[in-house]
Amino acid sequence: MHDKRPEVLKITDLRKNFGDSRILKGISLTVRRGEVLVVIGPSGCGKSTLLRCLNGLEPADGGEIEFLGKSLTGGKTDWRLVRQKIGMVFQNYELFPHLTVMGNILLGPLKVQKRKREEAEREASEWLDRVGLLDRAGSYPRELSGGQKQRVAIVRALAMAPEVMLFDEVTASLDPEMVREVLDVILNLAKGGLTMVIVTHEMAFARAVSDRIIFMDDGLIVESAPPHAFFRNPSTDRARKFLNIFEFEESVRGKEEEETETPEGDSPKDDPPKNDPADNGKTGV
Numbered sequence: 001m002h003d004k005r006p007e008v009l010k011i012t013d014l015r016k017n018f019g020d021s022r023i024l025k026g027i028s029l030t031v032r033r034g035e036v037l038v039v040i041g042p043s044g045c046g047k048s049t050l051l052r053c054l055n056g057l058e059p060a061d062g063g064e065i066e067f068l069g070k071s072l073t074g075g076k077t078d079w080r081l082v083r084q085k086i087g088m089v090f091q092n093y094e095l096f097p098h099l100t101v102m103g104n105i106l107l108g109p110l111k112v113q114k115r116k117r118e119e120a121e122r123e124a125s126e127w128l129d130r131v132g133l134l135d136r137a138g139s140y141p142r143e144l145s146g147g148q149k150q151r152v153a154i155v156r157a158l159a160m161a162p163e164v165m166l167f168d169e170v171t172a173s174l175d176p177e178m179v180r181e182v183l184d185v186i187l188n189l190a191k192g193g194l195t196m197v198i199v200t201h202e203m204a205f206a207r208a209v210s211d212r213i214i215f216m217d218d219g220l221i222v223e224s225a226p227p228h229a230f231f232r233n234p235s236t237d238r239a240r241k242f243l244n245i246f247e248f249e250e251s252v253r254g255k256e257e258e259e260t261e262t263p264e265g266d267s268p269k270d271d272p273p274k275n276d277p278a279d280n281g282k283t284g285v
């Protein structure tokens, strides 16, 4: 049944180097319409690089990316156009500080897509309502919390009516109490059938939101499996080790939540793993 859905992205043997370092070593992956893929893997394995190649922020060094049947890797791609259809939200929301929430959201639809203000504004309001921020339309970014800003960043990408959304660690720099509100928005987008590729270290969320988990290590896809199969019984040692670290951290976090007002500094005491999620995004460039 899955196979009948049209292919939104088809990645074949994608390669990316930085200098002498081979970062993506041959990634092949198909994303079908309505599918939600979650990409997980240790810090530095190439997750962000993969997403950045998909919307042209990094040029690929080999292989092919097709978007709705058209090659993006042939050299003549108008990435500005493509980026309207392949939306991306990063860890650090970059809203324009001098524009209101509504101003930020309307920039793309009005300036890039030349849409009518009235219609674009109506749609933007609908999106803001759906993420619980309609009453903040006139606020400036500095007046918002991190979670609110990140929800605005998501709406800003959605306002371009993308075909697929790429999310790279969108909750990584948020305080824990704000993580949930952003993840809820993405869960609702998944329910609405939006095609998404999500990089996250939030394992419970990954399990809940995804149709498929893509586990990467060292520039390659090591496993690709439905979430229940992946989390219950990963088929490689590398994935098992990776999950063990997270189970440990989640159990620590669970304990912390039981005790109200736990002081900080209660982090896991064993060897800091290479892929310490607390470190994520800060070391990965």
Ligand SMILES: Nc1ncnc2c1ncn2[C@@H]1O[C@H](COP(=O)(O)OP(=O)(O)OP(=O)(O)O)[C@@H](O)[C@H]1O
Pocket: 018, 023, 041, 042, 043, 044, 045, 046, 047, 048, 049, 050, 279, 280, 281, 282, 283, 284, 285
């Ligand atoms: N612009 C760049 N120049 C040089 N090296 C880079 C660049 N961007 C990424 N790298 C390197 O490529 C590798 C993969 O980085 P990437 O950011 O894709 O990892 P990641 O899987 O997203 O990690 P994290 O979970 O920490 O975000 C890392 O070794 C990183 O240092």
Ligand SMILES: [Mg+2]
Pocket: 047, 048, 049, 168, 169, 281, 284
């Ligand atoms: Mg990254």
